[in-house]
Amino acid sequence: MISIVHVIDGLGWAGMEHMVASLVRCIDKKRFKVTLLSEIPMRDSVVEQAAFLEKEGVRVRFLQKHHRKKFLAIEYARFFNDLKPQVVHSHSGVWRDSCIGAVLAKVPLLFHTEHGRVFLDDNRRTRLTHRILTQFRSGIISVSDELRQFLIEEVHLPVAKVITIQNGIDTDKYMPGNYKSRLRDELGISPETVIVMAVGRINPVKDYETLVHAVSLVKHFLPNNMEFKTVIVGPETRDHLTGGGLLDRLRELSRKFNVEKNLIFLGKRTDVQELLRVADIFVQTSLTEGLSMSIMEAMSTALPTVVTDVGGNRELVEHRVTGFLTHRKDPESIANALLKLIEDDEMRVSMGKKARNCIVEKFSLQAMTKKYEDLYMESLRE
Template identity: 30%
Template structure:
């Protein structure tokens, strides 16, 4: 991994380790730092080793990785994202590591530009050292095949734990939940649960919410997360809270990082995500499993998960006008929101169960370990 921060791929890694604790002996290697989830894993007794990558191409990382893999007799390296794969491949090529490698791609940059040198290196050499190459959605798989030079890549869908993400229940259940969370009973709520990073494009959401607020002044937006964009988000809210929209700031709450996300998803009316780039958003799948209708940007794998007009709405990237229109539709139509929410959960149960995803990863671990020498 790069760093075991609170984000989708990192959460998946923790879930794999937790679910397979009696089957695999896991060690986590981080290129850059431990991260919140890394410290949590250390508390559980899982080794989390920071390789201390320096700026630029740091081949000493591959040497450190190789030494640890050999010392620990690791059979399979599961590299999440391209840079961890690159150093895993170099550890095999240059330092004689025998461990098999799974390369999993989770997301893509926007714009998706890859240098010709990287493409050439992948096609002519590096892709041979990925014994299995997977991506978490068809969008990322296609990019690996056509842009990166991994022709054998295939899709292994992410999943969420549906046992932890229960349906909404009836009105009395909702009332008790909102009271416990400190939410108003009759106020429509939308929530964005995402790290405060420029790729999540909170700016478009804030601009859209200014339009929503003019039509639905009683509606409230919850922003769950934190990160380097927090100050910019706060400044934009203040900037848009003009005399003609003076109550905008009061209609938006920045809640920070929360440990009660499943409860929030059951209590709110609409989940929204405005990323400029996305692969398979675990938070979107969690919202869908919680019977929460969603309004998300039509990027990456979002359209593979959410069916427009069935589970929620897709809006063009960066289009605050379209996004606002979709939010108003759902926030002002509880019957449609409930219908979308029920179909969302059915969609997750059918295609995105965490048990299925982890079962497939375990199969690949065992298959590769059997060929380790």
């Protein structure tokens, strides 16, 4: 049996963490012994997720951090020496120390999946380190073709080592259904009101300020006999980079634009699939993306989408067929697309059906998992 360790910065319900959890859960346990290693220690908020993965045959472990960060690579090396995996596969933020640790432990195969540009944009030192460490890796996986080109042309990673494996989702979990009555009652939204939903952590990259501005434009131009609500699902990110406080600024901005009655901030929820079934339209105003799990989940639930034309979004959304691609930081173009969908029931239904078909045919969890399994097997044979 082949031993694989997937390394992430921490467990959680955001897009990247959710994708990795889905992958390790679905990998064939008859051929692979899978360990998920979190760099961040166990927290109360992830106990349930860790227990669920353990039941699915995934060993979940948490790296014992040294109080000085420069010793992280040594902690990784000790862990890998004890476990002796054939494959170490890191994801996004843990790319450096886990790779050094795996090299020190002489792990045969090292892979890294890059899920977005956040750690690489405008950082020459980070890009240089990435290039140096890539010499020791068996391959770099990008989640979108657009991101692959960025890694090759801007980060200058070797073409032969960078491949694309697009994300996939559980299309049986995210599918259309009738939860509208119960959850609309919970949210205090009438059956006639069109619900526009955004799913994602409240942090600067998601650019919710532009969404609030777009909502104000929709309110201004929408006929008086039509009602809409914009529901934002996701916790506020508070870390050393953002410092928090963004949610308060968004609430203040909504009051400034006089749209506080059109906006609902739900915070963290574990019933996203049910909430998506309540929605009529999905919106995302991100400044950058890899291959968005949130968009895929919305499309799988048969929702038309209004998203910014960044990252791999164009690989998911076909403009004017399954949704609308808009310019980033452009509230007018976002509002125009939302108005078209809010005012046209038939367009919403037609685009939603096509969106669902696209995800089922091209972006299933099973297809993604098989590509990763094939990559491991072929690399080990070499």
